[in-house]
Amino acid sequence: MNNALAAKLHSQTQSLLIESKAKLFEWIAALGAPLHLVFPQRFTENIETLQDALTKQGLKHEVYFAKKANKAQCFTQAASEYDIGVDVASVQEFELALSGGIKGVKIGVSGPHKSDTLINLALVHQALIAIDSYAELDCVIAIAKQRKIPARVLLRLQTQSTKTSRFGSSLCQLSSLLTQCREYKEWVGLEGFSCHLSGYCPHARGNSIHTLVSAIDEAQQMGLSPSKINIGGGLPISYLEDEHWQHALDFECFFAGKTFAGFYPYYTKQSLEDTLLAILAVKNEHGQSALEALQLKDLTLMLEPGRALLDQAGISLFKVQGIKPHLGTSDCYIATLSGSSLSLSEQWFESEYLPSPLLLSQHSNGILGEYRVAFGGATCLDSDMLSWRFIPLSQLPQRDDLMVYLNTAGYQMDSNESEFHSMPLPRKIAVTWESNMLSWQLLS
Ligand SMILES: Cc1ncc(COP(=O)(O)O)c(C=O)c1O
Known part of the structure; x- marks a missing residue:
């Protein structure tokens, strides 16, 4: 069989x-x-594995658990015990992160144009907001001014020339976003940049680090002082032991002749640490690795894994x-x-x-x-x-x-x-x- x-x-x-x-x-x-x-013990072992791999590289880092990957509060509570952050995308997830013991400053808020309630909540608790568009930046500035609470923000950029993702701002909008951040410095503290990458390719993640480091340069030239790069999640895991699983599909039959557009990459040769090393080894056109680029500027790498922490x-x-x-x-x-x-x-x-x-x-x-x-x-x-x-x-x-x-x-x-x-x-x-x-x- x-x-x-x-x-x-x-x-x-x-x-x-x-x-x-x-x-x-x-x-x-x-x-x-x-x-x-x-x-939950598997979850905390995975946190330790990832933290150890990051620490071994001597890299400043922050890990956020992507809450949407599982609704069980025991994972949020474990994240709190291990002092990692949580990435949320709704008011309800925000509330659950707080009640699970996550400090506001360790909550990252992602998702496209966020509701006023979510923005308010993030401001009051000093959570880090990933800004999806120019319009959303304007909204956050307006609410921050009104509440008299400065916002902590990342600018989410489209680092891949893909027409298939609706998340983030195009790189051609970077200058105007930065101009707005400088103009309203009192109400938005630009802490860094993030991106949304679909798929699980380490190379795409390494390339995105370089693109976001260039954005840091541009922001610093304008007198801003961002220091964080968030490449999200997408660290692949193995569900199967057999690397030839795709060939095996030729011998499988499906009820009603069902066919599928594609499958998750169910096997990866690389351990979590290997994947991280592969991301950090990606070089830019000057031969500089992503690790060197981050360390040269003393930047913090943020990761938001969901699936990998729940392996x-x-x-x-x-x-x-x-x-x-x-x-x-x-x-x-x-x-x-x-x-x-x-x-x-x-x-x-x-x-x-x-x-x-x-x-x-x-x-x-x-x-x-x-x-x-x-x-x-x-x-x-x-x-x-x-x-x-x-x-x-x-x-x-x-x-x-x-x-x-x-x-x-x-x-x-x-x-x-x-x-x-x-x-x-x-x-x-x-x-x-x-x-x-x-x-x-x-x-x-
Ligand atoms: C903003 C953000 N962070 C993190 C993740 C988690 O990705 P994964 O569970 O593949 O690590 C996602 C997934 O869609 C995401 O949209």
Whole structure:
């Protein structure tokens, strides 16, 4: 059976699935399915790995957790304990960052033209506002003047010549933005520049550092003193162990002949530290590396990872409600899972979450064989599929078995959930280990 799409599995998660299998069924019986399990200890390990890699480079740095990647407050609380910042894009995320223990000065506010309420909140708490446009800069200046509170700002620039992103100001507007910052110096403190990069390419991130360092030069020549460069998130992680996973897709079949525009790059050779080194090694036309460019001017590099800090920090359990043979085939089946694919966000980005889910069965009478099962949600929508791909399984799932989707904390589990069909939002529990003793807590 082709295993190239087998999900990468953290050893502690593996022992949870094997040694605490009965507990998982107990939690499902008590709390309902689907059920999301989050592992804050993985999150803090990832923070440490990233901080260590940055410190090793002798680089001034600030890390902000991109709050949108998971709604569980335990991650925000852990960010507070580790004294990192949080990146928010709504009033509600701002409030949750504060109540999670993040100081206002450690909150970064991103997103396009922000509401007056969000701007006010940022001003009062001295959060760092990423300014998306000239019009937004004007708005922030007006509110800052009215409140008599100077704003801390970054100017978000389009560092790539892409016509596909709606975020940030074009580089040709830089002079006028800087003129405005100088004119209203009393009300806007320009701390640096940021950018929004789609994709996960380290080279694009390194190039953007150089572009933003040039913007720092221009600002300094105008008498301003910015010192921060924010390249956002987009640090890639591996969900799969097999670097040839894309070739393996040639041998997979998808329900209803479904095709996809593209997939997340599910495997990367590089560790988090290697990715950082690759970004910092990118040279400009004078042969200067991004690291040298930052250090020469004593600049601070800001990162806003979401997915990378949540690597291996959660799994999602779905209960099998029923299964039937897929018409016209001898070994393909369609199973219905509790809940819906809104609890697996990739499906809502014209893509598929490819890491194979694992079957946990309490039935001892399962017949071994080679089966392929596609998984749909318990809704009346044909398009509500958690896995369009016929997942290879050596045992046929039965009613009340569990399907476990791995590594779902980063964006998958809760970004898109809704109460469709009046079904309640799935519950979440935080699972932690203290000298191998497992404890858990229901999250609100
Ligand atoms: C402003 C900003 N910061 C950070 C991120 C997080 O990106 P990732 O989770 O890929 O690290 C995003 C993602 O869209 C973003 O828009």
